[in-house]
Amino acid sequence: MGAAAVALALVFVFIKLELGESAPQFPCFFIFGDSLVDNGNNNELNTTAKVNYLPYGIDFPEGPTGRFTNGRNIADILAQLLGFDTYIPPFATAQDDEIINGVNYASGSSGIRSETGERLGDRISMDRQLVNHNITISRIAQLLGNHTSAANHLNKCLYYFVVGSNDYINNYFQPDYYPSSSIYTPQTYAIALVQQYSQQLQTLYNSGARKIAVSGVGPLGCLPAVVGRGSSGSFTCVDTINDAVQLFNDELKLLVDRLNNNYTDAKFIYTSAMELNPIELVGPVIRILSTPCCQVSNTTGLCVSRKTSCLLRSLYFFYDNFHPTEVVNTIAAAASYIDVLSLIFSS
């Protein structure tokens, strides 16, 4: 996405957020994935991958909630664009009838593979997120009276996936802790990951989902955690990592085509909204690419608790060593919104 497209997307989002919507474009919105969309599911887990402390949430109305950024995350902004007047609640704390509009199952450090993120502690892997969705389905059937009504509700919902990053940065590219890189080449790893993802998406289909969006993985070789800072001051992404991720994205696009061919009563889409490259995005809005906004821990790459963050947060691409700032999330959510529009009109 070039700078002009980004500026247009931003204008579009601001107008849209200003106008609001009378009724949501989907009756319900379910979110699966990792820290890019987690909104508090890790808070009570025994893990270093949790962020319910300042300066996270410094720009969020409720303060620190477990969102891995300064303000709203991509799922929050997408929910607003879709016309929801409240954020989708995290599975960990969702109560009573709030689940009728959707639930957010995402968990920081989690991945498609169950061992992904293990070194950081507990996390809710994709398989477990799907088990949690089954619990939600039972609750919705109770709320609506029976499984037929629940099924009629659930097949109209948007199911949105942001997962895969940790299968690389908290698995494949940590050979000291995970064996995957000695078992697979980047190509066979991408195929194995997408194979497992395929099973997970079919499980979701079997539980009644019919409108499903999957996100490609961003250029992880450009993360501050990976790029390293200081030496020359220049910013160069790590090609081996970006190339490995590209193989995954290519496989995932092929999977979406196969699923659409096999399940003609459903629609699957691939969204490249998460694939924002900091180098291409620099320009009118974002000016600081390689330095995170907050002071990060040199062991976790997350913000150090209670240290102040930068003041001009909207000039920065990264909030910590891994996660984008709210302004970048806004751009990604706008791009996602445009992609998921095609699901609204699918029957």
Ligand SMILES: *[C@@H]1O[C@H](CO)[C@@H](O)[C@H](O)[C@H]1NC(C)=O
């Ligand atoms: C949390 O995890 C760490 C490391 O995995 C472990 O040593 C510790 O006992 C765990 N704490 C609790 C309360 O389970």
Ligand SMILES: *[C@@H]1O[C@H](CO)[C@@H](O)[C@H](O)[C@H]1NC(C)=O
């Ligand atoms: C969810 O429940 C259905 C029906 O009981 C079952 O077939 C499926 O395996 C369950 N899925 C998961 C991920 O537990």
Ligand SMILES: *[C@@H]1O[C@H](CO)[C@@H](O)[C@H](O)[C@H]1NC(C)=O
């Ligand atoms: C399920 O509930 C709906 C709404 O309450 C009702 O109209 C329908 O007849 C019920 N279906 C069955 C199979 O019980």
Ligand SMILES: *[C@@H]1O[C@H](CO)[C@@H](O)[C@H](O)[C@H]1NC(C)=O
């Ligand atoms: C699609 O259907 C074919 C033929 O039944 C099957 O071999 C293949 O595994 C299916 N692929 C997916 C992604 O469901």
Ligand SMILES: *[C@@H]1O[C@H](CO)[C@@H](O)[C@H](O)[C@H]1NC(C)=O
């Ligand atoms: C991390 O930071 C601490 C304190 O600032 C320092 O003592 C330590 O050497 C650093 N560790 C690494 C691996 O850079």
